[in-house]
Amino acid sequence: MMRYFIGKGSEKRLREIEFDLSLKKPFSRKIDDAFIKTYKPVLDDAPHRIFNTMRDYRNWCRSELPSWLGYGP
Amino acid sequence: MALESFSHKNAEKLAGVFKKHGINYLFIGKTGAILYGFPDTTQDIDLFPQKDRGNGKKIVAALKELDFETDTALEKAIIAGKDFIQIRGGPFDLDLIFAPDGIESYQEAKSRSHILGGKYPVAHLADIIRSKKSAGRKRDKETLPRLIDFYNYLTKKGG
Numbered sequence: 528m529m530r531y532f533i534g535k536g537s538e539k540r541l542r543e544i545e546f547d548l549s550l551k552k553p554f555s556r557k558i559d560d561a562f563i564k565t566y567k568p569v570l571d572d573a574p575h576r577i578f579n580t581m582r583d584y585r586n587w588c589r590s591e592l593p594s595w596l597g598y599g600p
Numbered sequence: 601m602a603l604e605s606f607s608h609k610n611a612e613k614l615a616g617v618f619k620k621h622g623i624n625y626l627f628i629g630k631t632g633a634i635l636y637g638f639p640d641t642t643q644d645i646d647l648f649p650q651k652d653r654g655n656g657k658k659i660v661a662a663l664k665e666l667d668f669e670t671d672t673a674l675e676k677a678i679i680a681g682k683d684f685i686q687i688r689g690g691p692f693d694l695d696l697i698f699a700p701d702g703i704e705s706y707q708e709a710k711s712r713s714h715i716l717g718g719k720y721p722v723a724h725l726a727d728i729i730r731s732k733k734s735a736g737r738k739r740d741k742e743t744l745p746r747l748i749d750f751y752n753y754l755t756k757k758g759g
Contacts, residue, residue: 539749542746542749542753543753545639546637546639546749546750546753546754548639549637549638549639550637550754550757552637554608554716554717555608556608557634557635557637558606558607558608558611558634558635559607559608560641561634561639561640561641561642562605562606562607562634562641562642562643562645562692563605563641563642563643564604564605564606564643564693565643567643570686570688571688571693573686573688574669574687574688574689575671575673575674575685575686575687575688575689576685576686577673577674577677577682577684577685578682578683578684578685579682579683580683580684580699581683581684581699581700581701583683583684584683584684588737594738596739597737597738597739597742598737598738598739599737599738600736600737600738
């Protein structure tokens with residue numbers, strides 16, 4: 528059942544309520560609510576990419592991906 | 601690129617096929633956190649497989665059974681256990697991370713992992729947090745404060 532709060536709760540309390548509600552979801556719902564497909568430029572434009580090292584992967588992310596995707600530092 | 605979002609039916613099928621092939625792996629990253637119940641969103645599935653040629657061959661067979669497109673280069677890379685492999689040519693987007701940041705070994709992570717929902721092997725949330733801290737990406741830095749709060753909340757609840 529959904530609970531409603533009138534007034535402003537503390538950020539910590541609101542976060543705990545959010546966690547509590549999420550933990551009560553059935554497993555299938557946790558998954559179905561969480562995975563959302565959207566197109567990511569460059570990243571989604573090849574069927575696969577292989578990186579020998581994590582350093583290679585990080586360098587590729589920094590040099591090739593738009594910064595707004597958040598894969599850089 | 602996958603046309604549809606990953607669903608619980610995909611998750612069940614993935615876990616079932618990987619189990620049938622006897623693959624050693626863990627869910628990791630935000631995917632793993634979400635399986636613990638972390639309320640957030642993501643797009644691709646992060647798996648941490650054991651780096652072992654036999655395990656790699658099993659992964660290739662499983663991916664084919666799951667209708668992923670593979671070619672010789674991809675199959676060789678999986679069998680060799682290259683550090684990071686992005687796969688977009690399948691029913692859902694999948695990252696195979698054989699050497700995740702901040703985690704010393706598969707065996708160590710496996711020893712601390714949990715089976716969630718009776719079928720999903722997931723790295724310990726503390727390992728997921730450690731890995732995200734080590735990666736140092738902008739997107740991880742944004743997620744980490746909430747994820748750490750979630751971990752503390754779960755710990756407090758005895759989860």
